[in-house]
Amino acid sequence: MKKIFITGGTSGIGLSLAENFLNRGWFVGVCGRDTSKIPSSLSQNQNFYSYSADVLDLDQMKRVISEFSIRNNGLDVVIANAGISVGAKDGSLNFPLGRKVIEINVLGLMNTFEAAIENFKGRGHLVGVSSVAALSGLPGAAPYSASKAAVFRYCEALSLDLKNQNIDVSCICPGFIDTPLTKKNNHKMPFLMSSKEGAEKISNAILLKKPLYIFPKRMAFLMLVAEKMPRWLYRKVVLKLMSFVMPKKKREE
Numbered sequence: 584m585k586k587i588f589i590t591g592g593t594s595g596i597g598l599s600l601a602e603n604f605l606n607r608g609w610f611v612g613v614c615g616r617d618t619s620k621i622p623s624s625l626s627q628n629q630n631f632y633s634y635s636a637d638v639l640d641l642d643q644m645k646r647v648i649s650e651f652s653i654r655n656n657g658l659d660v661v662i663a664n665a666g667i668s669v670g671a672k673d674g675s676l677n678f679p680l681g682r683k684v685i686e687i688n689v690l691g692l693m694n695t696f697e698a699a700i701e702n703f704k705g706r707g708h709l710v711g712v713s714s715v716a717a718l719s720g721l722p723g724a725a726p727y728s729a730s731k732a733a734v735f736r737y738c739e740a741l742s743l744d745l746k747n748q749n750i751d752v753s754c755i756c757p758g759f760i761d762t763p764l765t766k767k768n769n770h771k772m773p774f775l776m777s778s779k780e781g782a783e784k785i786s787n788a789i790l791l792k793k794p795l796y797i798f799p800k801r802m803a804f805l806m807l808v809a810e811k812m813p814r815w816l817y818r819k820v821v822l823k824l825m826s827f828v829m830p831k832k833k834r835e836e
Contacts, residue, residue: 584630586655588612588648590638590695591665593620596712596760599782600662605630607786612651614644615665638665638691644698652702660789661699662710663692663734668727681726688730692737706749710789711738713756715802718810719817722825731756742794751792755785758802 587604591597592613598621601611605628613621614636621633632654634647652658666688669680696709716724717731738754745752760781776799788796797803809817 584608584610585659586610586612586652586657587660587662588614588651588658588699589662589664590614590691593618593633596757596778596781596785597662597664599778600664600785601625601631603782603786610655614647638694639686641694641697644694645701648698648702657704658699658702658707660708660710661695662712662789663695664712665691665695666712669724684726685730688727689733689737692734696741700750703750708751708753708789708792709738709741710753710755713738713754715756715758715797715806717756718806722821739795753789753793754795755788756795756797757781757785758799
């Protein structure tokens with residue numbers, strides 16, 4: 584049986600991915616800072632293992648991933664899914680929160696990958712969860728866009744660096760998925776999909792070992808167009824759109 588370890592797997596898309604791979608017959612390990620959020624129906628599954636760990640603590644990540652690997656005689660896939668966003672996108676600058684977003688989303692992924700590589704035996708698959716926000720700087724989400732862009736390029740480079748070591752690297756860039764994280768958004772979320780549907784698409788991309796998977800297709804198209812725009816035009820278009828979507832009270836201030 585295949586073995587997969589997922590960070591940020593105690594809720595949201597990480598939990599849905601854990602359920603998806605369990606249904607496929609895999610051994611699944613997850614970690615998070617609060618394992619009490621895991622449904623009892625899942626925690627009682629004999630192929631499911633949960634660990635309390637902080638992705639910013641490299642020693643903790645090495646310990647839990649190693650423990651899962653030893654217990655199940657190997658490790659095939661590790662998904663660095665743990666991440667946070669900026670909450671309400673009102674344009675205010677919160678530097679302490681911004682630093683936390685970048686630390687967890689980028690350094691947490693690097694810690695996870697380092698711990699994973701030490702436990703691969705001959706072959707492995709690293710998966711980094713980025714976002715469509717990696718393709719352009721989104722208003723109100725500077726730290727989040729920056730962190731996900733870093734994940735995007737880091738995974739892209741690693742996919743080249745690790746090819747000769749029999750380690751595949753995938754970067755997953757979802758659009759809006761209905762999770763506790765996106766519920767904090769105070770704006771419209773086009774093409775919003777359920778966590779279950781998102782997990783199915785992501786798991787299929789992982790099984791195909793796609794180096795890059797951006798979805799849903801309509802959101803991918805819009806963001807790729809935005810990425811290719813001359814930056815002066817992108818800023819002009821986004822500022823115009825913001826004048827329509829920003830609350831009236833804000834516009835008058």
